[in-house]
Amino acid sequence: MSDTEEVPLEEIAEEEEVEAGEAEAEEQGGDEEGDEGEEFEEEVSGDVEAEAADVSAAPDAGLGYVEAPDTGEVAEIILVTTSLGSIRRQFFSSQRLKNFLDCKGVVYVIIDSNRDTSSAKNLKDVELFKEWKANRILKATEETEFSSEPEVIIPQVLVDGVFVGDETVVQDFEEDGDL
Structure with a gap:
């Protein structure tokens, strides 16, 4: 035992x-007298x-800026991009625009136009991309004699379903202080 x-x-x-x-x-x-x-x-x-x-209404508390009032309204920002690296201009423009939005602290949704990645991850990106292209929501290049179907410009930004611009337009907005 x-x-x-x-x-x-x-x-x-x-x-x-x-x-x-x-x-x-x-x-x-807390005090020892019980008024903890x-x-x-x-x-x-x-x-x-x-x-x-x-x-x-409080002052900036030494932060150097005053916070903007929260109105409760938030716009839906969509970045149409590509993860396909074979078309380098589109790929690197997409990366620059993504990095720019990240630096600005913008909350956005990425729609990848690369069919291989979307289907492999079982995403609906390709379906949305095709639907928006058919409804002419996405900005496309002009038709030429070499292609019967215009190509969608990648990358581009949509705000609440409205085309805002591609990388250069968004950069111009930033330089003008309109962003």
């Missing part, structure tokens, strides 16, 4: 919780819009 006493796991867990609670109370700087946490209590009015207005 062993001299050790068996202690149920439930009692051990309760002791650990009590010890953790005491340690947390000490970290928060009174310093941290804050009155909440329940009016979220009024509190948000108070925050937005």
Whole structure:
């Protein structure tokens, strides 16, 4: 027989919780007199819009800029690009535009016009691409005597389903301060 006493796991867990609670109370700087946490209590009015207005009316807090008000409206930005590296001009233009949008902190959706990648990943990109091309949402080159079907310009940006431009147009918007 062993001299050790068996202690149920439930009692051990309760002791650990009590010890953790005491340690947390000490970290928060609670008094020994029992008025723990009174310093941290804050009155909440329940009016979220009024509190948000108070925050937005605050000065820039030394950040160097004042945040724009959040209107709750967000535009859907779509980047039509290609992952096919054999057409280098389109591929590198797509990468530059993707990097530019990333640097600006823009949230966007990528539609890859490469049929191989889309079908391998079981994506609907090709279906969307074909539908938008048929509905003339995507900007295409002019028909020439060598091709009966115009080619879609890649990359291009759509905002709420409206063509904005390709890489050079987006860069021009940035230079003019219109972006």
